[in-house]
Amino acid sequence: MNFYGRDFLKIMDYSEAELRHVLNVAKRFKQLKHNHQPHASLRGKNIALLFEKTSTRTRCAFEVAAHDLGAHVTYLDPTGSQMGHKESIADTARVLDRFYDGIEFRGFAQSTVETIAQYASAPVWNGLTDYCHPTQALADFMTLEEHFDTLKGLTLAFVGDIKNNVSNSLMAMSVKMGMNFILCGPKERQPDPNLFTECQSLATKNGATLTITHDINSLNGVADAIYTDVWLSLGEPPEQWQERINLLKPYQVTMNVMNQAKPTTVFLHALPSFHNLNTTIAQDIHTRFNLSEMEVTNEVFESDRSLVFDEAENRMHTIKAIIFLSLYQQKEAQ
Numbered sequence: 001m002n003f004y005g006r007d008f009l010k011i012m013d014y015s016e017a018e019l020r021h022v023l024n025v026a027k028r029f030k031q032l033k034h035n036h037q038p039h040a041s042l043r044g045k046n047i048a049l050l051f052e053k054t055s056t057r058t059r060c061a062f063e064v065a066a067h068d069l070g071a072h073v074t075y076l077d078p079t080g081s082q083m084g085h086k087e088s089i090a091d092t093a094r095v096l097d098r099f100y101d102g103i104e105f106r107g108f109a110q111s112t113v114e115t116i117a118q119y120a121s122a123p124v125w126n127g128l129t130d131y132c133h134p135t136q137a138l139a140d141f142m143t144l145e146e147h148f149d150t151l152k153g154l155t156l157a158f159v160g161d162i163k164n165n166v167s168n169s170l171m172a173m174s175v176k177m178g179m180n181f182i183l184c185g186p187k188e189r190q191p192d193p194n195l196f197t198e199c200q201s202l203a204t205k206n207g208a209t210l211t212i213t214h215d216i217n218s219l220n221g222v223a224d225a226i227y228t229d230v231w232l233s234l235g236e237p238p239e240q241w242q243e244r245i246n247l248l249k250p251y252q253v254t255m256n257v258m259n260q261a262k263p264t265t266v267f268l269h270a271l272p273s274f275h276n277l278n279t280t281i282a283q284d285i286h287t288r289f290n291l292s293e294m295e296v297t298n299e300v301f302e303s304d305r306s307l308v309f310d311e312a313e314n315r316m317h318t319i320k321a322i323i324f325l326s327l328y329q330q331k332e333a334q
Contacts, residue, residue, distance in 0.1 A: 003325035007117045007124045011134045011172035026321040040070030048100040049075045052107030058127045065320035093119035123326040137169035138318035143311045155180040157223040160251045163189040166229045175202040180209045186247045223261040227268040228253050228295045253296040267306045275301040
């Protein structure tokens with residue numbers, strides 16, 4: 001199984017066996033970390049983190065993962081790079097490729113990370129684009145497997161805005177790993193049709209199901225895990241907020257939704273979450289729309305059925321696995 005030098009741009013680029021191997025390596029790294037055992041196997045390596053969009057979890061996960069592995073990190077935000085302004089994406093990629101052993105990109109267009117990968121010989125890792133969020137999906141599935149001891153046969157439901165980068169990666173990961181996946185949201189917000197068709201074919205092949213529903217009650221007695229994400233994404237103009245909130249309010253994850261699913265149903269979220277008024281954006285939304293909670297209630301978020309902070313931790317372990325597998329020599333990485 002050859003990972004050395006490979007990019008990690010989207011889940012669909014990897015087979016079930018390869019994704020399984022990544023999760024297994026991540027579990028080993030988590031054990032080493034918890035046991036305080038050094039694992040600095042990438043000493044002398046240099047990694048660039050190229051961010052168009054800021055993030056707490058993605059930046060910290062990549063930085064801590066790299067440092068644990070013995071690698072050095074350079075963080076470049078929009079103020080620290082000329083990419084797309086005074087220098088083309090292709091030229092930036094070729095410059096960074098001369099300095100760094102690996103490049104992470106987090107930003108807007110999927111075409112940007114694909115272009116970086118095209119022009120850089122070093123492995124390129126997708127930390128998030130508007131199209132997908134593959135490192136998040138790895139962490140989510142590691143979390144689910146830790147909780148349920150298996151993935152096969154589970155049913156994961158994504159509730160809310162199903163035209164979403166997180167749901168795209170979860171859908172792909174689910175059908176690859178033989179899990180049932182439900183997209184539950186308004187008919188006005190639909191997943192990428194080409195990806196959905198491809199995933200439907202994979203679901204049939206792998207003995208899983210892939211469905212779209214607009215009725216949140218259809219999750220009753222079915223969903224083992226319910227996942228949601230913020231209703232308003234970074235950079236969306238405020239004039240669109242009212243329409244989006246009106247569309248998605250029926251899909252708020254409440255304790256009633258959780259209880260109607262299964263007594264054992266768990267809650268997942270990529271974070272950050274607007275589950276209370278403890279942020280300036282949440283306060284602004286409350287002032288404008290009289291909402292104190294958005295995609296999930298605080299009761300669900302803070303309950304013992306919420307695995308959100310396990311997911312957040314597992315971002316680091318799964319990202320560490322991806323970095324290690326793509327930068328360590330193949331014969332030593334198996």
